[in-house]
Amino acid sequence: TMAMTRSNFSITDQQLIHDSADFFRMEGLLVKPDGETSIVMKLPKGKKKVIEQDGRVVPRALDHIGIMPVVMITPDDLNLINSSNSERRKLADSTLSQCDPQYLSHLVMYNRLLKQRNAQLKSWQEKGSFDPLLLEAYDHKMSASASYIYEARQQFFDSLLHSVQKYYEVMCEGREPVDLEYRSELAASNFIDLCRRNQHRDRMNGRTYGGVHRDVIDSTIDGRDAKLYGSQGQKKSLIFAIKLAQLDYIREQLHDQPIMLLDDVFDKLDRFRVDHLLSIILSDTFGQVFITDTQWQQISQMISSYDVEFQKFEIV
Known part of the structure; x- marks a missing residue:
């Protein structure tokens, strides 16, 4: 999910949210020879997914694919x-x-x-x-x-x-x-x-x-x-x-x-x-x-x- 912006198994992003939860949130630290990048992916129930790199919102999921x-x-x-x-x-x-x-x-x-x-x-x-x-x-x-x-x-x-x-x-x-x-x-x-x-x-x-x-x-x-x-x-x-x-x-x-x-x-x-x-x-x-x-x-x-x-x- 963190690499390709969606789960390899779930049909929709909303299915990643636990039944008893209102959202899901993932955090990761990508370490490469040229530096580190913090990645946050969050999805409130019923809303659009948000992807952040080093605290900045990525405008489109397309712009994130390939970084990891x-x-x-x-x-x-x-x-x-x-x-x-x-x-x-x-x-x-x-x-x-x-x-x-x-x-x-x-x-x-x-x-x-x-x-x-x-x-x-x-x-x-x-x-x-x-x-x-x-x-x-x-x-x-x-x-x-x-x-x-x-x-x-x-x-x-x-x-x-x-x-x-x-x-x-x-x-x-x-x-x-x-x-x-x-x-x-x-x-x-x-x-x-x-x-x-x-x-x-x-x-x-x-x-x-x-x-x-x-x-x-x-x-x-x-x-x-x-x-x-x-x-x-x-x-x-x-x-x-x-x-x-x-x-x-x-x-x-x-x-x-x-x-x-x-x-x-x-x-x-x-x-x-x-x-x-x-x-x-x-x-x-x-x-x-x-x-x-x-x-x-x-x-x-x-x-x-x-x-x-x-x-x-x-x-x-």
Whole structure:
């Protein structure tokens, strides 16, 4: 929440407030080589969230994202492989938003205009009317953001692949190759032409069928679709490889060490993969790591075999 301005689990900010409380408040101190930043996040019940840095209110949540880069691994990350492409697009969006404020601005703009465009198409569909000039106005407004998002995602996945392959090889001791393929309709057409070709279909269905919101990211293990043919162990190893590569990418782009959060990821994970994951994240190349687990005794014993400092915090 403190890094990305919202919880990774809650649907709304208001759900973070305890039933018996009137507000929630979080405080943190971000320590970097160039100085310290105090961060306060507070939300009164029924009101808007307020973010402060060193006592000054941050005007927009967009202006806060990226100050505390973070990568999180949870059991739900299996959706990156098992679920729809929207989950894989979110991976790119969360990474690039932390690295590039312009990307985040373009993403917000594109999604806002897409929502308006779809609402207008739906309205025309229900009323049996149509205004081509208004639709073209939406297309022109969305075009620059669509192009920026496409080019940034293409560069991201091109850069990510080598690290994913490297980490997967470590996790599985080089048993099989993996691949990620990013596909977008904007690779072969600009956004405005794409919208023109889809105009009749959009009108008939009341929604926008062309654009970066329909980008596809495929993952394969040993040349086969990971979603259909990957074992649970292979999928988990690929998820870890993707998240570790995500951390590498953020570090290289920001020249800053992201925080890694591992939330209950060791449950039902075999010792082989646990050992390989710990050997990577507890190495000198990684920064601060937070691990949450109900079986702390077991995790503590495994971490103790590495030459690292660690502290235990118990939450009841």
